[in-house]
Amino acid sequence: MFAFIVRRLIATIPVLLFVAVFAFMLLRMTKDDPAAIIAGDNATADQVDAIRAKLGLNEPLWSQFFIWSSRVLVGDFGESFFFKKTVAELILQRVEPTLMLSLCTIILAVLIAVPVGVLAAARQGSWVDRIVMGFSVMGFSVPVFVIGYLLIYVFAIVLGWLPVQGYRRISEGFGDFIIRLILPSITLAVIYIALISRITRASVIETLGEDYIRTARAKGLPARIVLLRHALRNAAVPIITVIGIGIALLIGGVVVTESVYNIPGIGRLTVDAVLARDFPVIQVVILMFSVVYVLVNLVIDLAYSVLDPRIRY
Amino acid sequence: MSLWKRLVGAALVAGAIAMAPPASAQTLRVVMHSDLKILDPIWTTAYIVRNHGYLVWDTLFAMDEKFEVKPQMVDKWDVSADKLTYTFTLRDGLEWHDGTPVTAEDCVASIKRWGAKDSMGQKLMGTTKELKVVDAKTFQLVLKEPYGLVLQSLGKPSSNVPFMMPKRVAETDPNTQIKPTDVIGSGPFIFKADEWKPGEKVVYVKNAKYKPRSEPPSGLAGGKVVKLDRVEWVWIADVQTQVNALISGEIDMIESPGHDLLPILAAEKSINLFNWNPTGNQFTMRFNTLHKPFDNPKIRTAALVALSQEPFLQAVVGDKQWYKVCKAMFICGTPLETTAGMDGVLNGDAAKAQQLLKEAGYDGTPIVLMQSTDLQVLTNLAPVAKVQLEKAGFKVDMQSMDWQTLVARRSKKDPPNAGGWHAFLTSWVAADILNPVMAGFLNASCDKAMFGWPCDEQLEKLRDQFSRESDPVKQKAIAEAVQKRWVEYPTHAHLGQWYQPLARRSNVDGNLVGAVPVFWNVTKK
Numbered sequence: 159m160f161a162f163i164v165r166r167l168i169a170t171i172p173v174l175l176f177v178a179v180f181a182f183m184l185l186r187m188t189k190d191d192p193a194a195i196i197a198g199d200n201a202t203a204d205q206v207d208a209i210r211a212k213l214g215l216n217e218p219l220w221s222q223f224f225i226w227s228s229r230v231l232v233g234d235f236g237e238s239f240f241f242k243k244t245v246a247e248l249i250l251q252r253v254e255p256t257l258m259l260s261l262c263t264i265i266l267a268v269l270i271a272v273p274v275g276v277l278a279a280a281r282q283g284s285w286v287d288r289i290v291m292g293f294s295v296m297g298f299s300v301p302v303f304v305i306g307y308l309l310i311y312v313f314a315i316v317l318g319w320l321p322v323q324g325y326r327r328i329s330e331g332f333g334d335f336i337i338r339l340i341l342p343s344i345t346l347a348v349i350y351i352a353l354i355s356r357i358t359r360a361s362v363i364e365t366l367g368e369d370y371i372r373t374a375r376a377k378g379l380p381a382r383i384v385l386l387r388h389a390l391r392n393a394a395v396p397i398i399t400v401i402g403i404g405i406a407l408l409i410g411g412v413v414v415t416e417s418v419y420n421i422p423g424i425g426r427l428t429v430d431a432v433l434a435r436d437f438p439v440i441q442v443v444i445l446m447f448s449v450v451y452v453l454v455n456l457v458i459d460l461a462y463s464v465l466d467p468r469i470r471y
Numbered sequence: 472m473s474l475w476k477r478l479v480g481a482a483l484v485a486g487a488i489a490m491a492p493p494a495s496a497q498t499l500r501v502v503m504h505s506d507l508k509i510l511d512p513i514w515t516t517a518y519i520v521r522n523h524g525y526l527v528w529d530t531l532f533a534m535d536e537k538f539e540v541k542p543q544m545v546d547k548w549d550v551s552a553d554k555l556t557y558t559f560t561l562r563d564g565l566e567w568h569d570g571t572p573v574t575a576e577d578c579v580a581s582i583k584r585w586g587a588k589d590s591m592g593q594k595l596m597g598t599t600k601e602l603k604v605v606d607a608k609t610f611q612l613v614l615k616e617p618y619g620l621v622l623q624s625l626g627k628p629s630s631n632v633p634f635m636m637p638k639r640v641a642e643t644d645p646n647t648q649i650k651p652t653d654v655i656g657s658g659p660f661i662f663k664a665d666e667w668k669p670g671e672k673v674v675y676v677k678n679a680k681y682k683p684r685s686e687p688p689s690g691l692a693g694g695k696v697v698k699l700d701r702v703e704w705v706w707i708a709d710v711q712t713q714v715n716a717l718i719s720g721e722i723d724m725i726e727s728p729g730h731d732l733l734p735i736l737a738a739e740k741s742i743n744l745f746n747w748n749p750t751g752n753q754f755t756m757r758f759n760t761l762h763k764p765f766d767n768p769k770i771r772t773a774a775l776v777a778l779s780q781e782p783f784l785q786a787v788v789g790d791k792q793w794y795k796v797c798k799a800m801f802i803c804g805t806p807l808e809t810t811a812g813m814d815g816v817l818n819g820d821a822a823k824a825q826q827l828l829k830e831a832g833y834d835g836t837p838i839v840l841m842q843s844t845d846l847q848v849l850t851n852l853a854p855v856a857k858v859q860l861e862k863a864g865f866k867v868d869m870q871s872m873d874w875q876t877l878v879a880r881r882s883k884k885d886p887p888n889a890g891g892w893h894a895f896l897t898s899w900v901a902a903d904i905l906n907p908v909m910a911g912f913l914n915a916s917c918d919k920a921m922f923g924w925p926c927d928e929q930l931e932k933l934r935d936q937f938s939r940e941s942d943p944v945k946q947k948a949i950a951e952a953v954q955k956r957w958v959e960y961p962t963h964a965h966l967g968q969w970y971q972p973l974a975r976r977s978n979v980d981g982n983l984v985g986a987v988p989v990f991w992n993v994t995k996k
Contacts, residue, residue, distance in 0.1 A: 190879045191878070191882065194881075196509065196514075197515060197516065202911075202921055203918075203919075203922065204919070206882055208645075209646060211646075240508040240669075241508055241669045242649075248669065251668055251669075252670070307711065311715075314719055315715060318719070321719070322715045322719045322721055323707060323712050323715070323721065324705075324716075324721065325671075417709045418709055418711075418712055419712070420706075420708070420712050422671040422706075426708065430506070433873070433875060434508065434875065435875055435879075
């Protein structure tokens with residue numbers, strides 16, 4: 159197992175190297191000019207030139223890449239072109255909101271989707287099953303921003319129960335923190351509930367047809383034990399895969415929800431950096447997403463062996 | 472409503488109230504037009520940084536709501552008989568936020584840094600022989616030749632504003648941004664560097680030691696009396712969320728609500744709209760004079776003849792309450808308002824434009840017109856221009872892109888078919904274009920001019936004359952001459968004036984009329 163983890167971690171090095179070169183070259187190939195953006199609308203060509211020189215954008219590409227990558231290797235991610243802050247500082251400020259939103263969303267989604275999926279599988283063809291599948295189709299079909307605005311309208315504007323927008327850090331008080339995450343988490347969870355419940359249902363239905371389930375029933379085990387201990391555990395591998403991919407997608411894909419609810423997370427930072435052509439920030443965010451994807455996949459692989467003793471590395 | 476629903480609602484509201492930090496009635500939470508990414512108002516011309524500057528730093532002179540320049544940090548000033556030496560004496564009691572006194576040395580260093588960056592500042596520095604400190608509170612500006620815009624330059628209301636900074640900060644290279652910890656001014660608010668979270672919020676607190684002038688506030692001039700303890704610029708990127716947050720009372724003010732959302736806001740009893748800037752903004756189409764066919768001034772004049780303002784204003788603003796058809800280049804309602812020379816242009820006269828194109832020998836070269844698609848206030852302008860120009864016989868190749876791509880591309884001098892451009896549309900704040908020297912698009916100094924690079928000796932001569940003149944009557948005559956010359960040598964086309972009201976909750980009051988949104992005099996009950 160340890161050797162497997164080490165092998166997988168070593169295998170991430172060429173991936174990250176490729177991502178670093180690709181991200182760097184892609185940004186430079188766009189021929190965008192951060193200096194013109196920084197200088198502002200009323201700036202003269204001389205002002206733009208002076209800023210370009212100051213940012214080192216007049217250096218040859220290979221030289222820019224060499225400087226950047228050698229700094230990254232020693233943990234120096236550079237300074238944002240715009241904010242007088244380091245990239246590491248900016249990202250650290252934004253990690254908590256995205257992480258907390260993702261965590262709340264995935265907990266909410268799993269707590270609802272897995273039982274609902276199991277229930278739908280156990281009552282296959284019944285009205286419960288049809289309702290779950292109907293909700294699932296709706297969850298896939300309605301855009302996130304529509305759900306977001308609807309929830310805001312009902313619970314924040316009409317009923318006035320919850321705030322419209324914003325994020326408070328846990329350190330500023332747990333009550334204020336959690337109350338601002340309720341609507342965003344529900345909004346974001348809808349699609350994951352739809353996805354996970356569907357996969358859970360299909361996987362459990364497949365497992366319920368296995369011989370060992372018939373054996374379990376034949377030896378007189380209660381239906382609840384058969385369903386939860388025998389069927390669900392054996393159906394867990396695809397469910398865990400979907401949840402894992404969901405976590406990775408969540409961290410990189412919460413942009414719309416972060417915008418609708420004004421949550422200053424990594425998604426918003428990425429969009430702002432792309433729109434402003436803040437190259438140092440974009441490069442590091444892309445690298446960070448790659449690391450997250452690689453690590454989440456590693457954790458999923460390790461979870462397989464815990465859930466299914468037949469899988470060994 | 473069921474008992475269950477009531478209980479859930481009550482629990483959530485109670486939780487929110489119990490856990491929320493104590494909200495002071497004197498904290499104003501505002502959504503500005505953009506997030507504050509840069510802190511140095513000399514390093515960039517971005518309006519959001521200028522607005523930030525007015526909270527933190529003070530100015531020697533300032534423009535009031537009648538466009539008159541009034542002393543601000545300056546107590547008294549005089550000019551020598553030969554009009555070559557200006558002597559300025561600072562007010563008593565001026566202090567930086569770190570407690571040290573404001574000195575003449577600080578002001579001299581600040582003027583030099585601003586003069587190295589700003590176009591009006593560069594012009595002033597070009598005619599300056601010497602800037603010297605006389606004593607702790609007095610300094611002199613000695614000119615090489617009489618210059619009529621000394622006070623207008625030092626009281627320039629918009630980017631780059633000559634803000635006064637402590638000497639050690641002002642000695643920063645003008646092309647290097649100052650550090651967040653160096654955002655130390657002598658203005659009415661103090662920037663909280665430790666609470667600045669880019670993309671989230673910016674915090675300013677009242678400068679209790681600030682000594683306002685005794686005159687009543689007017690525009691950017693007069694007494695800057697702060698009636699709030701704290702101003703928070705909260706950044707909400709989504710416009711619908713901005714409106715929802717204002718309606719629910721989570722924020723107190725939106726600086727620039729979109730025109731399509733104004734009817735929703737106007738219908739809310741708890742919200743009112745306030746037009747703080749009665750001179751507003753001006754839509755503009757910029758020509759690139761380097762390349763065929765717009766290298767020919769007659770073809771640019773034909774474009775002026777083909778264009779008509781109202782369709783542009785209708786396409787973006789819609790409601791007549793918030794726009795004005797105005798042919799005056801230096802803005803309707805200002806001292807230099809004039810329609811001299813404008814009779815034959817901006818009337819949407821396609822037939823006359825076709826005739827002019829024929830006379831000028833237009834060969835059908837397509838006009839590469841850049842359209843910005845991500846800024847709501849600009850998106851609809853290019854399609855209107857395309858229709859009007861095509862009606863007059865131009866071939867138009869409209870290319871869509873986001874604003875930042877446009878900004879990068881407009882600085883390229885390459886031919887339009889090799890990544891360059893012929894024209895694009897933008898908008899100016901009126902405060903930036905009040906006279907021929909201020910108006911950047913009138914700068915016709917070839918390579919040194921703004922993108923578009925117009926090159927015309929006559930225009931430059933007139934601008935120089937204007938800068939030397941201090942008599943308002945003669946200045947107006949020169950402005951008229953500039954406008955007439957511009958019809959023969961168009962550098963851009965102005966496409967109407969529009970207004971951007973702010974939206975505020977009904978318990979907020981005291982916003983001042985002027986060129987820039989400011990926060991002194993504002994109250995929150």
